[in-house]
Amino acid sequence: MHKLKEVLAGGQTAYGIFSALKDPAVIEILGYVGYDYVVIDLEHTALDLQMMEHMIRAAQIANISSIVRTPQDDYGTILRAVESGADAVMIPHLVSKQQGEKIVGMAKYQPIGHRGIDGSTRVARYGGVLITEHMKQENERVLVIGMIEDVEAVENIDEIITVQGLDLLFIGPSDLAGSFGLPGQVTHPKVRQAIQVVMDKSNKAGIKVGIPAFRPSELKEVIGMGASFVTTPAVDASHLTQSLKAHLESVKNM
Numbered sequence: 001m002h003k004l005k006e007v008l009a010g011g012q013t014a015y016g017i018f019s020a021l022k023d024p025a026v027i028e029i030l031g032y033v034g035y036d037y038v039v040i041d042l043e044h045t046a047l048d049l050q051m052m053e054h055m056i057r058a059a060q061i062a063n064i065s066s067i068v069r070t071p072q073d074d075y076g077t078i079l080r081a082v083e084s085g086a087d088a089v090m091i092p093h094l095v096s097k098q099q100g101e102k103i104v105g106m107a108k109y110q111p112i113g114h115r116g117i118d119g120s121t122r123v124a125r126y127g128g129v130l131i132t133e134h135m136k137q138e139n140e141r142v143l144v145i146g147m148i149e150d151v152e153a154v155e156n157i158d159e160i161i162t163v164q165g166l167d168l169l170f171i172g173p174s175d176l177a178g179s180f181g182l183p184g185q186v187t188h189p190k191v192r193q194a195i196q197v198v199m200d201k202s203n204k205a206g207i208k209v210g211i212p213a214f215r216p217s218e219l220k221e222v223i224g225m226g227a228s229f230v231t232t233p234a235v236d237a238s239h240l241t242q243s244l245k246a247h248l249e250s251v252k253n254m
């Protein structure tokens with residue numbers, strides 16, 4: 001069982017981070033410092049699929065679960081992420097039950113979905129495992145995570161949480177705030193209230209929810225709201241920028 005699944009199954013909070021830095025060494029560092037999972041981001045970066053595969057390989061070496069956030073709900077990226085060995089796929093802008101069924105169908109083999117069958121992929125050990133065994137293992141291993149980050153998704157949450165095979169949800173506060181016409185105001189009461197509704201309904205349905213904690217001060221709050229997995233700091237690239245900026249300022253002021 002990979003680390004994210006194990007931590008969540010144990011009822012503990014899983015700690016992760018979005019990686020925008022496009023480098024397998026960063027993934028190894030994140031694993032070695034003790035993160036449970038990393039989100040390898042294909043939505044907001046120019047990362048190519050071959051480097052994505054090296055980053056997944058690095059995650060396996062450093063015992064950290066790999067989630068690939070795809071640019072959209074497309075078959076080509078979802079399939080190639082799981083075939084490269086991603087432990088989970090995270091699909092942005094999930095807004096309906098129908099779309100949820102579509103993404104589960106792409107990421108999971110039958111009888112849950114209709115993932116394309118090929119036994120020669122990296123995750124199938126390049127043809128080294130029995131295809132039926134491989135399909136069974138993959139349906140146990142791969143997690144499908146839908147992102148809730150639109151007002152429409154909040155409105156449709158009762159239906160979305162009924163999708164069979166949708167394992168987890170992850171809230172995107174930045175886009176959600178934007179969707180409310182409140183860009184940048186992730187802690188606005190309207191946004192916070194919508195997040196609370198999504199968390200309450202999802203948790204009641206047995207679907208655990210993740211969310212970024214943009215500031216360390218938000219961490220306790222989002223866990224109190226019902227989050228089971230968090231990204232903190234939210235993104236490796238922003239963290240590097242801020243810590244280097246603070247360092248440079250402090251040495252210049254010595």
Ligand code: 3PY
Nearest residue numbers: 149172173174175212
């Ligand atoms: C968002 O906040 O919109 C995200 O996608 C995750 O940070």
Ligand code: MG
Nearest residue numbers: 149172174175
């Ligand atoms: Mg987003």
